[in-house]
Amino acid sequence: MPGEMMSLIEPIVAAPDAARAARVFSSAAKALGVSYFQARHYRRPPGQLTAARHWAAGGLVERRCVAGWIGGTSHRYICFEVNPLVEPIARGMTRYRFSDFAPRKDRRFSDYWDAMSEGRIGDALGVTAFGYDGAVASLHIGFADPAIEDAIAEALYVAGTVLTERLLRAPLAVGEHGAAPLSVRERDAIGFVADGKTDWEIATIMGVAETTARFHVDNARRKLGAVNRAHAVARLMTLGL
Structure with missing residues (x-):
């Protein structure tokens, strides 16, 4: 499998930009049975x-x-109604199989796998890299046949990690109106405000003092140019930060 691994990695490294690196990886992975x-x-x-x-x-x-x-x-069903893949992302996992979080033998996920099969996905690999200030690069690599060979999976995991790290080096927009970028904690704090949480509840969730939680909310409000918290939430959603 080292040969297959290098045949996946070399085009990623040689590609002129991250988008083309993703394209050549997708083409090369198809030869290994990747359907999605x-x-x-x-x-x-x-x-x-x-x-x-x-x-x-x-x-x-x-x-x-x-x-x-x-x-x-x-x-839409696998994205919004039953989506077990939120868990590995929330936990910061860098590699996993979809079936780790939606076991095929578990009857609770029978409709999930029926829906996935319509996209020719019998199982899939997830590869994720986490960068500065909340940046995330992720790959979903699906196979029609759920019996993914371990050697092929390992080659795709390793090469996929190279690709996600390259994707992370590409710039991310901070909002079309040029607002100052928010820190991860500031974005989280305003997100909790949007959920209707009080400063005390935000502090408890984030594991910080209530004054610190309030500090993050107020910093975010100032950066967003908002006059109050409700305005800050609206600005956050409008700017897509």
């Missing part, structure tokens, strides 16, 4: 991570999939 590929580079949304917020974060770099599947009923 998605690469994203985005900033982690503020507040508690949910399936809807994760999707809304955007950042699509490359996707290869069954025509017409994205946005269809089965795709």
